[in-house]
Amino acid sequence: MAASKAFKQRWRSRRRDAMISVHRGLWGPAPENSLAAISGAREYDIIEIDTQIASDGVPVVIHDPDLMRTTGKFISPRDTGHGAIVSQRLLEASGGPGAAITSERIPTLADALSAAGPSAFFDIDVKFPDEIDAVAAMLAKSNLAHMGSLKIDTQTASDIERLLLLQRRFGVMIMAKVVLPKAGLGHISELVNAGVAAVELWFDDLEQLGEACQIAGVDMAVSTYTLDPVHCCGLNDTLALSNPDAVWGRLLNAGITVIMTDQPARLDAYMAARDKFS
8 A cells, every 4th residue: 555545544544633743752851863752652643753864875863963962962964874873872852951861872764663663653854855865765675665754845836746756756655845825725725636645834824724724624634833943823832731722722623633742642631631522
């Protein structure tokens, strides 16, 4: 079965209004993007991780262009072989000054995908767009293409053609990343008509977001994020902890069907309560 079709089946059989995507694994105190964080997130719908390619061609799981924040070492993954990278011990949680060093080390992408078990599904964020073909090829060669999605920016019909070409060439699922105010609702219709399985939206108007979700309907998952560093319209995790209706509730009411968060347990409890009293 094609990876995108398998995802659609998973998404359509979701147990709640929205699937939960766990940002960089279940980190804190476990280091972000570590095997411990990834394994700890296995109970959730989607595990979001970051990858870039080491100088010897092996994808490793790391967010930043250097390792200073997460290991305290000024090492560039793209300029370093994967053996030297995976030997680096990670700092706890999101790292930074004062964070304690842990026994966790930077994983390769292949090891990360194995950490949560065969039924896990990953949102793999390739940090450098020019590396997406190589990551897709690695997934196809390793027979891991069914375990996750990659994503590319789309705004035009030609962008959609590139997305579909990647899917056909490597057998992977590609999610569209769309800046809704720039691309417009017509682009959402084009994605649906092309059979794209999921779109990650940045938006600046909740009403327009709701219209996009209506267009997507039951044919395409619509994802967004409530992360403190990156979110839309002030709808972030910190506000959600004190007023979930004002953040997660508004997104669910608009029709969002995937929410990426650093607070998965709280979001899960909130949606369970909504289900109970709806």
